[in-house]
Amino acid sequence: MSDFGDLARWTADRVAAYRASLPDRPVAPLVDPGHLRANLGGDLPDAGTAAAEVVKQLATAVEPALVATAGPRFFGFVVGGALESATAADMLAAGWDQIAFNFTTSPAAAIVEDIAGGWLKDLFGIPASASFGLVTGGQVGNNVALAAARHAVLAGAGWDVEERGLMGAPQVRVVAGEERHATIDRALRLLGLGTAAIEPVPSGPNGAIDPAALAGILAGGPKCPTIVCLQAGNVNTGACDDLVAGCKAARRHGAWVHVDGAFGLWAAASPATRHLVEGIELADSWSVDGHKWLNVPYDSGYAFCAHPEAHRASMAFNAAYLTGHGDGAQRAPADFVPESSRRARGFATWAALRELGKDGVAELVDRCCGHARRLAGELAKLDGVQIGNRVELNQVLVDFGSDDRTELVIRAVQQEGTFWAGGTTWRGRRYMRLSVSNYSTKDNDVDRTVDSIRRAAAAAG
Numbered sequence: 381m382s383d384f385g386d387l388a389r390w391t392a393d394r395v396a397a398y399r400a401s402l403p404d405r406p407v408a409p410l411v412d413p414g415h416l417r418a419n420l421g422g423d424l425p426d427a428g429t430a431a432a433e434v435v436k437q438l439a440t441a442v443e444p445a446l447v448a449t450a451g452p453r454f455f456g457f458v459v460g461g462a463l464e465s466a467t468a469a470d471m472l473a474a475g476w477d478q479i480a481f482n483f484t485t486s487p488a489a490a491i492v493e494d495i496a497g498g499w500l501k502d503l504f505g506i507p508a509s510a511s512f513g514l515v516t517g518g519q520v521g522n523n524v525a526l527a528a529a530r531h532a533v534l535a536g537a538g539w540d541v542e543e544r545g546l547m548g549a550p551q552v553r554v555v556a557g558e559e560r561h562a563t564i565d566r567a568l569r570l571l572g573l574g575t576a577a578i579e580p581v582p583s584g585p586n587g588a589i590d591p592a593a594l595a596g597i598l599a600g601g602p603k604c605p606t607i608v609c610l611q612a613g614n615v616n617t618g619a620c621d622d623l624v625a626g627c628k629a630a631r632r633h634g635a636w637v638h639v640d641g642a643f644g645l646w647a648a649a650s651p652a653t654r655h656l657v658e659g660i661e662l663a664d665s666w667s668v669d670g671h672k673w674l675n676v677p678y679d680s681g682y683a684f685c686a687h688p689e690a691h692r693a694s695m696a697f698n699a700a701y702l703t704g705h706g707d708g709a710q711r712a713p714a715d716f717v718p719e720s721s722r723r724a725r726g727f728a729t730w731a732a733l734r735e736l737g738k739d740g741v742a743e744l745v746d747r748c749c750g751h752a753r754r755l756a757g758e759l760a761k762l763d764g765v766q767i768g769n770r771v772e773l774n775q776v777l778v779d780f781g782s783d784d785r786t787e788l789v790i791r792a793v794q795q796e797g798t799f800w801a802g803g804t805t806w807r808g809r810r811y812m813r814l815s816v817s818n819y820s821t822k823d824n825d826v827d828r829t830v831d832s833i834r835r836a837a838a839a840a841g
């Protein structure tokens with residue numbers, strides 16, 4: 381086929397057909413890795429293959445191995461689907477092949493990303509003066525925000541970490557909740573601060589930090605550059621740290637406050653859940669995912685910083701050949717992220733926000749939380765079943781009476797394939813973990829999920 385138009389249309393049709401199959405297709409993949417390797421592997425042939433043939437072979441071979449994470453009954457890991465506008469915008473982004481480095485490489489990407497960043501700050505109630513970096517997800521959001529934090533707290537102690545590194549630098553304290561996300565630890569590893577720097581803060585009943593314990597730890601340690609990591613949305617329970625108390629305690633010690641709000645920060649976008657993240661505007665940096673609750677296709681996340689100069693100092697670079705960079709007239713997206721050349725992810729986020737509007741984002745958050753509450757309510761009625769967390773957001777932990785029975789039920793529902801949920805260990809006990817963050821999940825999907833669990837629990841005895 382020589383006409384790319386035909387291939388592009390074929391591809392778009394194939395994407396549309398896959399998405400149309402999502403409500404009914406089994407959630408788990410139907411083929412094993414060996415099958416995929418047999419179909420697609422072997423030595424790379426010397427001769428090339430026509431583009432259309434390549435794409436058709438790829439689509440045909442991999443579709444049975446896809447996990448329907450974009451569908452309405454995938455409740456594992458906090459995933460989220462992909463809104464129609466955002467999916468189509470990402471297809472455009474691939475076709476346009478823009479470099480979202482600066483205004484010169486793509487005015488379109490630079491400006492659209494800037495607009496989307498402004499809308500996000502408005503939705504979250506993050507100060508409009510904050511800087512913004514469009515990254516690949518919550519992990520990199522944490523990396524970027526903590527790099528800005530590292531810059532600022534060490535600059536406060538007279539140390540230029542970008543120039544001198546950490547060898548011989550003043551000690552930096554990192555105070556973070558004991559139930560923080562593992563990506564905080566990896567960010568600290570990558571930044572050279574190390575995980576041993578973490579002073580863990582005990583958490584309260586539902587997995588949010590105990591603010592009095594935070595204050596005690598801050599008061600008890602040495603006076604030195606300090607970073608406090610708070611969390612909005614515990615991956616097990618959905619609990620959000622008390623940001624007002626946390627920020628006030630940190631302020632008294634001159635500490636930088638970073639909020640990891642990968643999914644929980646979206647609570648800010650709905651009047652019904654906004655109170656969970658009250659005080660959000662008091663922090664110094666924030667990390668949020670787009671591919672989880674906003675339902676933007678993978679991979680998209682956002683890092684915000686109340687101190688743009690610290691953010692830029694930690695990330696930006698320049699070189700003589702990079703014309704149009706750093707002239708100050710237009711924001712250069714690459715100044716706020718660790719990548720240099722990068723895909724134009726801003727189009728998808730812009731589209732998702734426009735498709736939903738402020739009201740739509742609030743409804744999306746409310747709807748998911750409503751589904752989570754209903755799942756918890758219906759499952760609690762089953763014999764021998766208890767809900768392990770207080771359902772404040774979109775996370776539900778289900779206990780089937782013993783760790784063994786919980787494991788049996790998880791395995792059975794995964795095999796049945798009506799929906800997908802994984803297991804977790806929280807405070808020494810096994811749970812089925814349900815996480816609701818897909819825009820397309822309907823009441824009927826909740827019913828089908830409860831039915832599937834009822835069957836599996838009955839079979840488990």
Ligand SMILES: *Cc1c(COP(=O)(O)O)cnc(C)c1O
Nearest residue numbers: 517518519520561563640642669
């Ligand atoms: C998912 C998550 C992350 C990591 O985000 P990625 O998008 O996977 O990089 C960080 N923190 C929390 C609380 C999360 O839920």
